[in-house]
Amino acid sequence: MTVAGWIFLGCAWSLVIGLAAFCIVKTLRDD
């Protein structure tokens, strides 16, 4: 795994986990 690979993995995971967490928390608050 190269440094660039880690950067891509880190950015993609952060983006996806952050977005999913934001959406689910907001949805649960609406309920």
Next chain:
Amino acid sequence: MPQLGSSSRLTGRERWATKIGLVLALAGNAVGLGNFLRFPRQAALNGGGAFLIPYFLCLLAIGIPLMWVECAIGRYGGRHGRGHTASMFDLLWHQPAAKFIGALGLFIPFTICCYYTYVTSWCLAYSFFSATGAYFDLQSTAEVGRFLAGFQGVEHNEYFSGRGTAYLFFVITFVVNIAILLGGVARGIERLALFAMPLLFVFAVVLVVRVLTLDPPPGAAPDQTVMAGLGFVWNPDFSALRMPSVWLAAAGQIFFTLSVGWGIVHTYASYIGPDDDVALTGLSAASLNEFAEVVLGGTIALTASVVFFGVVASQEIAAAGSFDLGFQTMPLVLEQLPGGRLFGTLWFLLLFFAGLTSAVALLQPLVAMLREDFGLPRQRAVLLTGVLLFVGAQPVILFLEHGFLDQIDFWAGTFGLLLFGFLEILIFTRILGIERGWQEITHGARIAVPRLFRFVIAWVTPIGLGAILLSWTATDLVPALSIERIDEADRPYVLGAWAMMAGLLLSFCVAIHYGLRRRAHNREGDDS
């Protein structure tokens, strides 16, 4: 044309009990075998981490906009008591063509379900085989392939003497599917989503942790490590970005992974309240699907494959296809894993839940049509749908080795989706108009949707979908029309599959025509 935002005519229509239930049901529809088997292959074969650049751009330009469009059309239809795309498009565009374009949103999911239920039942069967260790003595992909062929009844061998076992698991999956639908939207589909989706995520996280803590097997080559496995999927090759095929692969992956263009999101969204949000709902479902795909799907199968078989063999595995990865490579990986029976059971149960939540969704548009246009009570509508599905699945099961399933997957499950997705975005942006469409997307929104998306939906999404459709037509559709490419022995079965699909499409068109006439007649009767 009716005004958007008009008062609800939802009297007597079912509704989702909770917003999270709706989000999980939509995510359950989207999360399928492709998240765990197709995505890692696409990334590894198309530039690794660099693939994620066009992938996320296409998510923003095609995936999320189309999810919003379908949710908006669905809620709009539901407001007028319409729960399937044929009657929704008839409402949006008062031309005879509208309801026949919308017929694709009934034909596609039902036809796909004729084989999807069967494929889902394989996951349940393999979960059972994992628990009992039935395939744990097999040593090569060739042996695992023979095990699978015997199970499917494609050949008689020492593992299976017929397709009886496969049929048993199909019947179990079929009965579970129908039982869930009999419960209705809130008590059936929503309860399944609330139970199965969290369980699916827990199983997947357990598997991710197991894969990331794998030790190389005894005598392994230096490249058989978890780090090499992650690098196989994630190390970026920026030169790939210069190839148009990589961008089309990313666009195709986004389109197929979100399960848009099926007619299902519309039906699910029709059970949303008339003033409830669709923007956050659509984004939530898409983001959960991306979590399952990028974080979980991108880590499990190919990373484990590299640890046990090395990078070179994993390249061949990735090139061979998602199906081979799931049912031929993963059993070999799982049997070598410490605690393999447990993790194998979890892996195939995970795929089963992913398949079941999608299979249930595939039938709901037809149930909605039978209830709304023909006035059938829920139980009779579901049972009739079940009978039709059971009959429709028989040729798929019996003629599997002759390519019956592949034909339906190609025409309904690929071409049909692209065509329907392209036509619906044209109807939404060009017939309804982007101004009204934008109002509908942002009506009741619980998030501020950036106005940039108005331009994206009006121009970028239709052009993007048109490009995928055109490129796919050139590379796949034109060659597929040639019957000479098909084995002579299989030709009658392939023609049979085409005839079945043509018959189904025609039947849906006729049923929709009479159903909508009956609905209009009843409404006139009520008015007078």
